[in-house]
Amino acid sequence: MTATIVASATRLTDGIDPELGLLLPEGFCRTFRVMPYAEVDGQLLVAAADVADPIVERVVDELITRPFVLVRHTVNEINGAIDAVYPPLEENLESPEARRARTQMAQMLTRSGLVTEDQLRTATLEYSRTGDPLGDILVSHGAISEDVLVAALSELHQLQRVGLTDFEPDTDVARALPEALAQELQVVPVARTGTEFLLAVARPLGREDLARVESALGKPVRQLLANRTDLDQLVQRVHAHHYAEIATRLVMETRPEESAHVVVSPTQKAFFVCALIVTVLVGVVWPTKTMIGLVALCSLAYLSVSIYKFRLTLRALGTHLEYDVTDEELADLDERILPIYTILVPLYKEAGIVPRLVRDMNALDYPKTRLDVKLLCEEDDVETIAKIQSMNLPPHFHLVVVPDSLPKTKPKACNYGLQLSKGKYCVIFDAEDRPDPDQLKKAFVTFTRVDRNVACVQAKLNHFNQDQNMLTAWFANEYSMHFELILPAMGASESPIPLGGTSNHFVTSTLRELGAWDPFNVTEDADLGIRLHREGYRTAMIDSTTLEEANSVVPNWIRQRSRWNKGYYQTWLVHMRNPFQLLSQVGLKGFLSFNLTMGSAFVLLLNPIFWALTTLYVFTQAGFIEQLFPGIVFYVASAMLFVGNFIFIYLNVAGSLQRGEFGITGTALLSPLYWGLMSLAAWKGFIQLFTNPFYWEKTEHGLDEEH
Template sequence: MTTTGSTTRAAVRLTDGFDAELAQLLPEGICRTFRVLAYAVVDGQVLVAATDPDDPITEHVVVERVDAPVLLVRHTTNEIMAAIDLAHPPVDRDVESAETRRARTQMAQMLTRSGLVTTEQMQRAMLEYSRTGDPLGDILVAHESIDEDVLVAALSEIHQLQRVSLDDFEPDPDLARRLPEPLARTLQTVPIADSEGVLLVAVARPLAGPSLRDVETALGQPVRQLLANRTELDQLLQRVHSEHYADVATTHLMDNAPESSAHVVVSPTQKAVLVLTVVVTVLCGLLWPMRTLVALVGLASLLYLLVSVYKFRLTLRALGTHLETDITDEEIAALDERHLPVYTILVPLYKEAGIVARLVRDINALDYPRTRLDVKLLCEEDDVETVEMIRGMRLPPHFHLVVVPDAKPKTKPKACNYGLQLSTGSFCVIFDAEDRPDPDQLKKSVLAFERVPGNVVCIQAKLNYFNQDQNMLTAWFANEYSMHFELVLPAMGASESPIPLGGTSNHFITDVLRDLGAWDPFNVTEDADLGIRLHREGYRTAMIDSTTLEEANSQVPNWVRQRSRWIKGYMQTWLVHMRNPVALLSQTGLRGFLSFNLTMGSAFVLLMNPVFWALTTLYVLTQAGFIQQLFPGLVFYAASAMLFIGNFVFVYLNVAGSLQRGEFGLTRTALLSPLYWGLMSWAAWKGFIQLFTNPFYWEKTEHGLNEPTAGGH
């Protein structure tokens, strides 16, 4: 594309009318921001009306987007804006006010004339402004063209407001808490001093109109605004309200819905039923030892059969179909970024200083305006290394360091609950430190929420691994995830069964999540539990065809730590929701009730594997007669069938999941997946023992052991 330069005259004028099709060559945002409009073609040149055709940024933006020679023609602002309004009928909320435009122009001139921002940086920021309408200064800060202190100085000059440094500032707690926390968090303001009847308040951005009136009404006296660095103000807000955040994060669910909290491992009724069952079983064993053992073997075989048939049925339903909510590239491209909501990203971190830089890079790579991101980096207070690493990086203000006070239970869900209270996004999502989500995942989620039924409050993306080819363990792990997220969960969502959410990449409507009490800080698979609680409250979860790549554990000890926690959490979740089976049945229906038990209860199946393997091995080696007596008639045929059918189903599910995802190279490792089942049983017994010895202990999984391969995200 080329341009022949600018001119002040042209044979064809905008006032003569414009070609409606040509007027669509430039997006509305660019037209309004740069005051330009393509209106005619003369001698092969596209005539573009411009208020300042000599401006190099305007010229570059236009030439870059018009696939033909361009001639910029000078017209008055009134002429161009009138034509733009005809070509793009204005919506009040999308049209820049005269006051906002003056402030933006003043900001741009101040920063460019002082040499603080290059022409290229300003052009990029102006283009993003034309798409989003977000403040130009915030865009420049988010892209690290300037730092927050420079922007605060510029705003101070423009609005004639005094600045204040909050670094290491310790306010009077009672004074700081006079402004209700929700208002302080939403408007980013904190009272810091009382000066002769006027309250001095630190603000991240100048307050005016209804916002200023709300603050003065809440405080009961006039205020004087002092501009502060957003990051410093954010840290001050956390220090002022940390006790409140910590209390809510730990006790909210336990206090408001104790029957839904895992803070009690086994309820008194469950203890009574368990003791009675053990007593009856022992008595039967004493009176009819062989019959009792045969009955137990028969029940175990039946449970195996039901779990295998259920998963096989789900797989058949999903195989070769597309049950997710599908969002096309064209729909994403057509999104009006001016209407995108603020999106909160919660990232729990613990002793992961080594991958913080990579995490920041991957979040900044998301196709979502940085000025609409609210990224909470959730660190534990005793993780000094990670906290200091983040502070030393001096990240732009869409990254928020959140330090969770050191108190029990020290779990991921408690950290997420803490961060959720500071969240400002209409939607929120959890990403783990090593996650690499598809760049368009947030936009897909926004579009999916617009399309799904109103009772869908969670969108679950798929998970898989970037290091699946590293060794046999990572390949098995990838097989399992492909089966779970490509087949099982989509089928469960399509049948409206309770979905145990994945630990990451689940997107929520923030207000609904808060109303539900968010995550259970005492449950070590808080994601699965939350999925069930959502369903019991009448809400639903939908899947989208977007993948987040994680790091599969490549070392057996690390894998066992992670898997034992997951299985312990599944057992916790089953115990919590089976405290009142009648209530669960009435809320989920028979299909949901059975689905829940066959999904969560499958954790107990893993405990039985070593017992049956030991019996089989012992029989092969010794031909012991009593073992043969345990499998009479029907029980023998059922157990034999499960030996073959159960293992076939397990292998088939893993092969089918990899085929559905298109990972054909992994299918051969799925043929050895019964060995993987052995590792799962090992982890299951570890988790089962911990359920009674240390139920709330969060087994730390080390991340950052592997860098992504060339085929990774």
């Protein structure tokens, strides 16, 4: 049956079967000018403006599984049919000028042999889903380079090009345009004549944006097209000092009470000194009773922390407290509404892991043209910087070089990168992270569902090398307990959540409003989670996992864990500078939750002391030890010993069972040995709190490359 015969039997103007019309997405129909409209003799009739276009026939064949025939119709007929099935929204319609420019770009690249038919088809399909510029899509997929696209745009728009690779700007000229506007539009003045500015632009500016720039500069401008990556680096060089100052000093200067740049406040020093003096004086007068009181107090704190975690676990066990987004919801998601998403990736001395990082970021199921990946490198890390530069990454990857200054911490680097961020939302990923491919989409959908006061969505963390040795298995058990049980239960009860160090997704504007991360806090994630809660914001957990590399070597693990504990001590000291204010902001339940959560780091300090007392008594039967545990104190301490150890083992077993990691569940039975390592790291962090509070203990990644 020919297309002509079919067309005479059933016509587009006779109407469209609504179910058939929905077989192809709206963006695809409008881009390729096609519309399924009827079924005759087992064949689907698809109206097409150009039935001879092989790309149209091929992509229809990929999307429709039943036999079909392309039937020629006029553009106006097809557009009318599309509007009948998909009532048009102005923001989703491609203007005639934009369609003409897209067609010219495609013809220019294909005729010159720079793009193959398959590459063009893939890019056009993505354009039909997202509406993003065709040239940018081709660059993001590596079909053409940014320089080729700039040359094509130069030809289409009749604009000159400018090379910025070795360009040294006149800072007075370059800073004539306010940083915020230069960053928003990705433009930099590169020269000034008597009558105009020469303006390097990543893409030709529209009339309104051009008027804003000329108003800010006070002169007309002439646009020069530049490579986006080179222009991005130029913006950073011009405004590096400004970004560094904000990254380091913003929280310290605008929220001094919330900054850990002062380890212990004067009021806290006075309190601790007075408490110590009172304890010593009382100890001199009533030495035995004083020691009994201290043992009882420590035992009660120890037991309270254990019971609190146990209670949270019981609430979460066997339930699903996280927000879930189904596969069907993701499949129905209109990619045209997806916002730009910034990914901040702090790197330090990790050149070897960069290729794997790029692979995992490219594996994310999110339009690459809407990704803003910031690779944050310290200025003195020349090896990692050189590795990134040598890879010639597409422009959605941005190398960000953080000027060398103290404190040299991950939060300072993230603060620096946040100022360059373009996304409505942003997320932290570490260099070794492997997030679920659909995590960004799940976070976006969750943000559209939750209350407006939810400023952060936290994904779950676990490890991809949990089977490597006993240490990695313990680490995975602990993560399963923390992210599968405790944090979801805390989120469900609206308690302050100490965020994980990665895979926390933020509303960018809210994060900036709060001053972002404290660069002096070495567990900046936990601190930020508490600050969010104090300001009335909330954190939601989502059912999506990021796999990390568990430290498999004890010294490396100790360095990481001691930093975490030091940060917990910092966070407790910062937020307890004014306990009554904290109580009024988070309520009694939140106040207790905060202290019991942060208190877990202090409890770890007690382990060696109680273990030493127990061991000494077993071998010596020392009378003075027996005197420390009279009556009720003995029972509390005994409960602490047995209940505390049982709870710790139970939590780790429950976490792995909740996640379904049955292969490592047995290792949880040896968790007390792991607890000993945790106590060792806690003491190291506690000592560093006073000797080197802002030192960032670097841990090595990429030790398990075979995974």
